[in-house]
Amino acid sequence: MRKKSVLATGAAALAVTIALSGCANNVAGESQKVQKAGDASGKTVRVMVGGLxxxxxLPFMLAERLGYYKETGLNIEINDEPAGASAKTSLLAGQIDAVGGFYEHNQILQAKGKDTVAVVSMLRAAGEAEVCRSDLKGVIKGAADFKNRNLGITDQGSATDYMTQYITKHGGVDPSETHRIGVQAGGTFIAALDHKNIDCGMTTEPTISQVVSSGKGFLLYDGRTVAGTKDMFGGNYPTTSLYLMLDYVEKNKDTVQLLVNAYVKTLKWIQDHSAAEITEKLPEDYYKSIGKDAYVKALEESKDMFNPTGLMPEGGPEQVAKVLQANPEVGGKTIDVSKTYTDEFVKNAK
Structure with a gap:
């Protein structure tokens, strides 16, 4: 289902169904049983997240840990897939009902004649950063130095792929003059840096903090906050969302509303609690590799990225459309951004 990583830096990560009971999420890729949250007689909704x-x-796991999935009365199956591009493929194949992934996929799919819609916006910042190997500090000072460089991304066709193409082109380098290599995140990303298979790469927390705190790499661009995102992309850049096929939304409005209720409630909980309190609710495996204190610190620094309302940030879809012009699948095509998201369900959330 998922494209194999271009770079073999470790065992291939498999798409697994995450156990959302009291046990911790195993992020090493071991098989886990399905957990269905909610009333067993309720409707089953299959959600795939591109790197749980x-x-x-974080809101996708936190909603379960807070009991908000159970409150919906639905059977909610949360599946983990390391790359958002693969989750998108699974949605189109009808293998899942919804994707926890970056909003921009809705615009890309529209360019391909596929109608999907984001129903809640969870991040108002990119949540991504470009980090480079420490031995290249002073050599790579910006995207203008990306020519002929190996650049790490989650996978081909992922959001990190499109973002990397944008900052590369914005820096005056044609993306075709770089080598974009799928290395996912976490251990495989760090191994790629260690073995000098990549020079720089786009990744998220907690990988960012692991790389920087260990001295393995340095920050080149930082989009973990709203201000940093505006510097990186020129404006608001909504990323994490819940999106579904338009046809499914139109036929299952009550189900979609229940899902959105849970996520809007989760986003409010995040705003009302500290990074330490949020971390306490998460499985230990979420912060085991970096350490609890370091995880809390990273979350404190980037907590601003979480959308307090769930509403689409003003001007965000239009800014995403500008960034995606660097993507050959979208470049030159007219995207009707108004059809790629709706605030209807967030406004009706209880």
């Missing part, structure tokens, strides 16, 4: 243990997708 990343801080940018």
């Amino acid at each position: 243990n990343k801080q940018i997708y």
Whole structure:
């Protein structure tokens, strides 16, 4: 289902269904049983998240840990897939009902004649950063130095792929003059840096803090906050969202509303609690590799990225459309951004 990584830096990560009971999420890729949250007689909704243990997708696990999935009365199956591009493919194939992934996929799919819609916006910042190997500090000073460089991304066709193409082109280098290599995140990303298979790469927390605190790399661009995102992309850049096929939304409005209720409630909980309190609710495996204190510190620094309302940030879709012009699948095509998201369900959330 998922494209194999271009770079073999470790065992291939498999798409697994995450156990959302009291046990911790295993982020090493071991098989786990399905957990269905909610009334067993309720409707089953299959949600796939493009990297469940990343801080940018924290609301999906937190909603379960807070009991908000159970409150919906639905059977909610949360599946983990390391790359958002693969989750998108699974949605189109009808293998899942919804994706926890970056909003921009809705615009890309529209360019391909596929109608999907984001129903809640969870991040108002990119939540991503470009980090480079420490031995290249002073050599790579910006995207203008990306020519002929190996650049790490989650996978081909992922959001990190499109973002990397944008900052590369914005820096005056044609993306075709770089080598974009799929290395996912976490251990495989760090191994790629260690073995000098990549020079720089786009990744998320907690990988960012692991790389920087260990001295393995340095920050080149930082989009973990709203201000940093505006510097990186020129404006508001909504990323994490819940999106579904338009046809599914139109036929299952009550189900979609229940899902959105849970996520809007989760976003409010995040705003009302500290990074330490949020971390306490998460499985230990989320912060085991970096350490609890370091995880809390990283979350404190990037907590601003979480959308307090769930509404689409003003001007965000239009800014995403500008960034995606660097993507050959979208470049030159007219995107009707108004059809790629709706605030209807967030406004009706209880």
